[in-house]
Amino acid sequence: MQLQVARIGKPHGIRGEVTVQVLTDAPEDRFIPGTRFMVEPASAGPLTVDSARWNKDILLLGFEGIETRNQAEALRGAKLFIETEELEEEDDEGWYEHELVGLEVRVGDAVVGRISGLRTLPVQDLIVVEAPDGQEILIPFVEEIVPEVNVGEKYILVTPPPGLFEINVDDSGETPGAGGSGADEAEPGKPQAGDNA
Template identity: 65%
Template sequence: MRLQVARIGKPHGIRGEVTVQVMTDSPGDRFTPGAVLEVEPSGHGTLTVESARWNKDILLLAFAEVLDRNAAETLRGAQLFVETDEAEDDGEEDAWYEHELEGLEVRVAGEAVGKVTGLRTLTAQDLLIVRTGEGDEVLVPFVEAIVPVVDVAGGFVELTPPPGLFELNRDDAGTGDGR
């Protein structure tokens, strides 16, 4: 399975390092020296990690094929992928990749209320991004108490949201005057 692990940001310094937005739970395993990453757009071919280091909370990568800032600038916005083996997963039954969740119907008490449009991974907990039928975006804590059922094969997630969760993001919520 092909898995996106990062998106390249801006160059850092003059020796070809780039900042990356990490999209993997295990950057220490994915960005080891010698790791070969597929790049999209595909015109960039593959990149071989030469070094990886943290600068505060930003991961900086250097690639064997990128020798200076000008070459690094051409990679801005490119996406990095790895090929994974299904057996490589941790064996967790309650772990999903974002691409598996996107597009799933969101149900509350069996009634469709929207679709999953993304997953925001944070340090404390992950959030499902749900687009309601009215077009509102709702951030739902991705915890078992609120999302007890994820049925990828069936094409849906079942929520038991606390009262008011879906109303918080509506334009008319709170003030009563549209503010």
């Protein structure tokens, strides 16, 4: 089975480059020089990437053997495909940003924020969480830290390592206003509880 990753648009310049409509979430990985694509119609390919560069937000590709504007024009409308064995496994385990944004982030039974975005990085993805106080927290999107994603019930379950979320600050034994044995440790110049000014 094959997956379409791009559709060729109009020529760019006179040296055989073409614009492409990108249909993949990882263009930096899919269009590197040397990558070979199956093409529809088959008579136009296969095509091997010779160069890839961005002109603002438009991807420009050059292909081996395509050296003139006329040759590039002949490719207009052609669809580029790659084998999907690797991609199928990734897609089964992956999530798109629009599926995650708005989901509650839970640590146990506590709701610690909501997902506001997803940052896709070469090493690992990061979930962007907005805490109730407006603070932005980044969570590595790995199974050890995010063991459960439940889109149907609109939440993810997180098991954060120490320090990732400071959600237990008020339960650390230093809760402000907790009284206790602090009477003998009041700061100089400050009245202790029960003092009359």
